[in-house]
Amino acid sequence: MNDNQSCDEMFDQWMLEETIPDNGFTASVYQCILEEQQKDWKPWGFVLLSLSIAIFYFQQNLVEWVVKGHIMGRMILNTTISSIEINISQSTLVLLAAGVLYFTIESITKLWNESI
C-alpha cells in the first residue's frame, strides 16, 4: 500500500509542469521561421518571374508602345529618326525586365526577412 502511494506521489510529482529556461529555444524558433519563409518564397519568385515574362511576352503592344514612345520623344526633340535603328529585340527586353523584377523582389524579401 505504501509502495503504491509513493509511486502515485512520484508520478504526480513527475507529471507536474516544470519550468524550462529558454536557453536559446526562442532564437531557434525564429531561425526556423526564417528558413521556412525563405523556403516558401522560392515558388513565389518563380511564379512572379513566369507571370512577368508572360505579361511582357503576350502584350507585345506594350513593348511597341514603349518603342514608339521613344521614337516620338526623339521626334519632339528634333532628332533625326531615320538614323535610329531599333536593335533591342523584344525577347531581350522581356528577359531584362523579368530579371530586374525578380531580383528586386528577392532583395526586398531578404531585407524584410532580416529585419524580423
Added chain:
Amino acid sequence: MSDRDGLLSAQPLILHFDEILRAHQSSIRSFFRKITAGRNELADELAQETFLLVYKNLQQYRGEGSLKAWIYSIARRVYLNTKVPHEVSSEEEWIGTTSLESDSRLDLERCFRWIDDEERLVLCLSYVDGLSHQEVSDMMNLPLGTVKTKIARAKQKILEGLGKRQEVKP
C-alpha cells in the same frame, strides 16, 4: 496567458507572437518532454515545429476556447504526425534487469513509453496546468467519460509497471 486572451485579441495576434512564444515555450517543451518520455532533443524539435505552426496559423485563431488549448491542439497534431521511435526492449526484459543506474525518474519514463499514443496524449494533456478535462475531450474528439477512463487506465498501467519494477529491485 488565457486570462489575457481578451486583451490580445484587440490587436492582430501575429504582433503578439513573441509574447506568446515566450509565455508558452516552457509549458510546451515540458509537455513534449513528458510525452516523449525524456527524449529532450526530440521534445524540443517537436516544440519548435509546434511554434512554427502557431506562427503560420495564428491569424486563423478565432478566439473560440483559450489560446492555450488552441496551442496544445497544434502540439497534439504535431505529436501524432511524428513517428516517435518506440522502446527497443520489452516490458518483461526491463523488469527483469537489475541495473544500478536506473532511478525512479528513468523507471517512470520507461513505463511511460509502453502506454499507447492516445492514452499518453490524454494523460499528458490532463496534467497541463489550466486545461480542463472538457478541453482535453474537445481536443481529442473523445467523449468526456472516455477521456477520464483513459486517464485512469494509463495511470494505472504506469503505476503497475513501477510497482513490478520496485519488487525486483535489489
